[in-house]
Structures are given as structure tokens and as C-alpha cells.
Amino acid sequence: MRQLVLNSYWVKTQYSRPDAQTGVNVTTLYDEIGYPLTVQNVTTKPGLLSPIHNHGTWGVIFQIRGEERHTFWRRVNPAEKPLQIEPVGEHLLGPGEILSLHPDAIHQVETVGQKISLTFQFYGDTQPKSRFQFEPETQTARRF
Numbered sequence: 691m692r693q694l695v696l697n698s699y700w701v702k703t704q705y706s707r708p709d710a711q712t713g714v715n716v717t718t719l720y721d722e723i724g725y726p727l728t729v730q731n732v733t734t735k736p737g738l739l740s741p742i743h744n745h746g747t748w749g750v751i752f753q754i755r756g757e758e759r760h761t762f763w764r765r766v767n768p769a770e771k772p773l774q775i776e777p778v779g780e781h782l783l784g785p786g787e788i789l790s791l792h793p794d795a796i797h798q799v800e801t802v803g804q805k806i807s808l809t810f811q812f813y814g815d816t817q818p819k820s821r822f823q824f825e826p827e828t829q830t831a832r833r834f
């Protein structure tokens with residue numbers, strides 16, 4: 691992935707500025723019917739904080755520009771209380787760095803610093819009804 695992003699002018703230039711209302715913009719780079727991969731460039735404005743969410747599949751994120759703080763969460767008791775989660779750490783992702791997400795990963799992303807964040811994101815096949823946004827205070831979740 692590092693070689694692809696660093697060597698491809700096209701990948702690095704396929705993006706739009708974050709939307710003024712939502713603070714985010716997603717540019718789809720690959721979309722083939724029946725071949726379930728997500729390949730996209732995402733821009734976010736400084737200060738934007740995502741919901742706590744999972745992706746229901748593996749993912750790889752390459753930080754092209756700007757910085758993001760990823761806070762990771764885990765299920766405390768997956769068998770009996772799958773919506774009870776707790777924070778387990780964070781990672782500051784800077785330009786040129788790659789983050790891999792396991793299918794069980796739960797994270798929250800904050801765009802830090804003064805610059806727009808630009809990331810190249812690659813996800814596998816999201817399993818049906820497996821992607822959620824979590825509310826730890828109430829131990830609830832809804833589709834994301």
C-alpha cells in the first residue's frame with residue numbers, strides 16, 4: 691500500500707475538500723459491481739470527531755496528509771454484553787503512516803492539528819448488519 695500511494699500521482703490527487711456542512715468528503719476510487727471492496731480517499735476538516743464505530747471487516751488506512759488521532763475500544767464482555775465497550779488506547783497517525791484494522795476493531799477518529807486530513811482507505815467486504823456506531827454511556831448501538 692505504501693508503494694502504491696507514494697508512487698501514484700493519481701491516488702494522491704483524487705480528493706475534494708471537506709464538505710462545509712459535514713466536515714468530511716469521500717471520493718470513491720474503485721466500485722465494481724459484485725466485487726465487494728471499498729477503496730476511497732477521505733478528507734476531514736480539523737477538529738472533526740467521528741462517532742465510535744466499527745467497520746465489520748478488515749481495513750487499511752494510509753495517512754497522506756494531516757494527522758488523525760485514533761482511539762481504540764474493545765468489548766468488555768463480548769458474549770454477554772456485546773455493547774459494553776471500554777477505551778483501550780490511542781494512536782496518532784501522521785503523514786506516511788499506515789493503520790490496519792482487524793474486523794473486530796472499534797475506533798473513534800479525530801482530525802488533529804490545523805490541516806485537513808487526507809487518507810487513502812481500503813476495506814474488505816463488510817458483513818451484513820455488522821457495522822455499528824456505539825454509545826458507551828448507554829451501552830447501545832445503532833447501524834452505521
Ligand SMILES: [Fe+2]
Pocket residue numbers: 743744745797799
Ligand atoms: Fe473508521
